[in-house]
Amino acid sequence: MSSHCFQLSILALNDHQYQLQLELAIALDAEPTLAVVTWQPEQWLATWGDYPLETWGDILFEALFVGDIRDQWEDTLAIAQTDHLPIQVTLALPPGILWFLPWEAMFMGAEYEHVQFLRRQLPAHDQAAPTKTNQQNLDMDLPWLTRVDPDPEEDLTFIQDIFANVPDKTFFVTPESSSLPVSKPAVAPERKVLTRRTSILGFGLILAIATGGILLGQHLQRSVPEELDPSASPGIVRLTNTALKNTESTELAALLETEMAQANWGNVQTVVEILLDRGAFTAVEPFLFGGAITPDNANATIAFLRGRYLWQTTLGSTGTGVAMATSEMAIAPAQAQWERGLTYQPNNPESLMALGFAHYVRGEYEIANEYWYRALSAPPSLALPPPAQAQIYAGLALGMYQIAQTQGDPEQEIFFGKAQKLRAIALDLDPTHLQPQVLKGQWLWNAETIATWQNLLTLAPEG
Template sequence: MSQEFILSVTPVGDDEYLVRTEKVAPGVPLAEEQVRWPIDQWLALSSQLMNDPLLGVLQGQVAQKTASVGRTNSRSEKNSAPNLVALGQQLYNGLFQGNLRDSWTCARGIAQHRREVLQLRLGLKGRGLPRLPWEVLHAGDRPLATGTDVIFSRYQPGTSLFKQTRILPSTGPIKILMAIASPSDRDSLQLKREVLHLQQELQNRAAHPTKNTLHAPEIQLTILEQPDREQLTQALEQGHYQVLHYAGHSNLGSRGGELYLVSSRTGLTETLSGDDLAGLLVNNGIQMAVFNSCRGAYGDPSDLADNSPERNLTEALVKRGIPAVLAMAESIPDDVALTLTRLFYRNLNQGYPVDHSLSRARAGLISAYGSHQLYWALPILYQHPDFDGYLTGAPGQSAAGESLLQNLMGSGTQPVTGTEWKAPTSVDATAKYQQLPVDIKDRTDSPEGKVADDFSGKLNQERSDQIQENYPLSAANSRQQVPGPKSPISARSSVSTTAATRVAAPGQKPGLKKFLTVALCLLPFAVGAGFLGWRHWQNRDSKPEDLLPAVRTPLSQNYIQIQRPNLEKARTAQVTEIAESNFNAGEIAAGLKATEELLDRVALYQAESALQAVPNSTINNPEVNFLKGRLAWQFQQVGNKKYTVDQVRRSWEIAFNGRRDSLKYRNALGFAYYAEGNFDRAYQLWVEVLDSIAPASNKATPSLKSVNNEDILTACAGLGLVMAKTAPSVSPQERTTRLTKAIELRQKVIASDPLSFGPQALAKNWLWSEAAIRDWVSLQKL
């Protein structure tokens, strides 16, 4: 459930703007303020931050004239962070002033009390205001657009949603058309890699809902590679898609920007104007457009003059009524675009609405690249206030959602959808906020429930009279009718409010009939109280604990057996949830076991998400560091350069130093050294593996039962690799000796386990890299 806090900003003069609330939740006062902003200073600083973020922002280039925001002109990343934070703080303090700040504080308090999400939607008029990076709004040191309690998006005032000509199913899949265009005369983005990463993520999706949501839609992705205008039009007309995802190049233009496609005849650039694209999307019922391209939205404030006829794609689509448009403020690195795409669709797949999914994706970008980098602020989302963000229908329309609503409201209560909100009276306000929903499930439309509602309504009337005397509410606070929240709690409160108003009407007094009704309803409670008193007298000599029923402790063996999941049979999403839940609960061993299962499945992004939930107190845990190193190592094996071999080695060194008796850690660290070319260190580690089972002086030979034979053979294979790899760099005599030893080690390994150490089997072994397998195959040819 969520509440809305919709603001509009209108220029009224030189550096003067009218900021006012357009829509708020019940109980939140409407407000407006006329403010003066140093817009030129903000635009100048924004230009420094947004201009070529790969060089400017990431290196901290800030002009001297913006010294009031950032004091230094350092090129270090550390110095760029305070400038970004300071700009976000200035925008936040400029936006929320006077009565607006009070209204905002009230809205956040109510949302927090109800445990609801607060949607902050910012409508910006004119051409200068949208160029500011409002996504960097900072409440103190916290970026507002990256949380899950406050969700930020923009909207274009004065626009209306296009009329949907087809009914969106409430339980169907989200169908995405991804058009990738890399014309031969344009710089090539690694678009094919983006598609492969996205497909990997969607193939691992779960069919069952995940935690915190009952609405987990399936996502169906269709790839349209190198399309021209005709092919794009045909695909949109026939596919019944909800989302168009374009990955390629775009630019500003006088007709709503330009989208670059690929001519099927020449293979060169073919442009599609934003106005034409907007008409095409509206005609085919597209709910959302995603542009992974440069200049898809306002970014660099120096791009356009106020009187420039050029516009961007986002502006064209939003004006035509597309419900949601996600675009990049500026060019974004390919690997960052891949990460953003994966994070956004992962959250969309888990049932979150569009704006919530983007907020969680921003948090993921901060986790991956750091808050001092501007990547998380580059995505700009325009979402119409009348669009709830669900691409297949709101979750409340599903059977599961209705079932939950019925359970919360009571079996005899029908779910109440949005109702028009008018200026609240003191009775309304009191009934809404003083009737706590502690016993909502039990208080149905039964006679006892109605009587209780009557009594609580009368009590609320007496309280509201006192409140009205001290804090009279003015009907002028309401600028317009505002839909109430859709939560079951709010709906139940409105039912109670009606009862309270009916009972507490002026001049109405309860008669004899009503008194007898109340007495008859309370008679069973009196009989029950008498019975409890008799039982208390009968057991007056009993101990207190003797009167309590036997309760099975949740730590009993039976409970553990019931709750223990079968990781091998569980779906990947379920295993991910199990890992994260255990880490959050402090059950590190169980979380690590589930994470290892994810790594065995090569579900790398899910494993990465699970390891991010590991508590900071376990930072030096050997197994945690080993799995972190393994995650980075496996990312390397699939061609993802997000992690380096150096990061792998450092993680495995921490693990090895914590458990020096682990042969598994020694072997893994040996392969890391081998990949770095540190053959001496790799040789030393693998020799230590063999020494661990060799006879020691004055000691009996260790039992081989406790030693994994695969670990020994792996060490032997590693030693053979080192011998063969270093042979060319030594003298001819030493070269012959090393090659002879390498061949002997290879023969020993193959004779012991020919199946596990064949090339095909090693390709399935996460520890063996492609380079190591090639070296092993070369050794077998000697």
């Protein structure tokens, strides 16, 4: 025996529930050790950039090594120390969000120099039964969805490439957002924070692992800091889509007038977006372009909503002017509003995402990707919810797909590969709302963009 083996598997059961299975540890003929845990990996990734990689190693270790699995791990450590042998830890992961978590960071401390860590992806037949949401994705019968056995080095290189395109996060953080207090994720007291050892993981690998959160987005519901959102002030009741979805449009217009008079901009955005979702453009126009908005109260929220109104009424799939989709005159007014919004709030992810789609429709794919990268680098306090994050990754996939059309070999194959990976991430985040039929109701997507996305969905990886 040249090393002790410690083989763990993670199977996705349903939303946020996972089965941990220790298949091989000290006793070769022992029954597998099982545990069922509830995780929310989206929330882990939502604050990936706020803490050092070593801290994430602690968090993941405490999540994975639980109960009898922890006991067997400690026994394995003790025996390996007595035998003066290394430990080979193999972690089998299901496809999707867990693959991009920095599991390697669990063993970065000096006390783990004798631990060799390897990750692999579970074959499709080892997966738990798909949830209802995942089944909708599988029903599309796309061959690449069953792809297994990914190349870890290839995926990590891809993550590095994405990170290289994302601007420095600090460049886009406003003084208001950077001063917000952030609570640290809980780490069990008995496991100390590890010391970084670049001798265990090469610098490139560390960088790639640390940026996995960029790839999967910051999956928190958008929470605007009080300094940026007057409606968050004490005494202001925040309105929600759920509470207002059954309210008549005439009543919403009256409510909108009240909220605008009180400068409750968070509530204004909620009400306006409900009306725009309904296509109630005549109800919205007087408020967005009338005398209520002056240079003194203009802000990023109003600029974004004005841009959305102009987009939907000229070239959005839910608007009235789809035929103008390629018209310079149709794109320019909305784009100008979103650019103005960035003068008020340079890291506003909604405006950045929208500008990405504006440049995409213009055929400026590299510029579109730059705006989408910037939207992903917004601070956690401004992070978009998962459906919006999924649209950004879908946009990036479209941008790579379009760029690939202009390339020759071997560059074309490289860009197609990037498009496929981004497509998979987008569908992992939100498989339901990225179906072509559903996208017809998404305001940023016009008919041509949806058709291209449908073509991309049928693109199978080479080999």
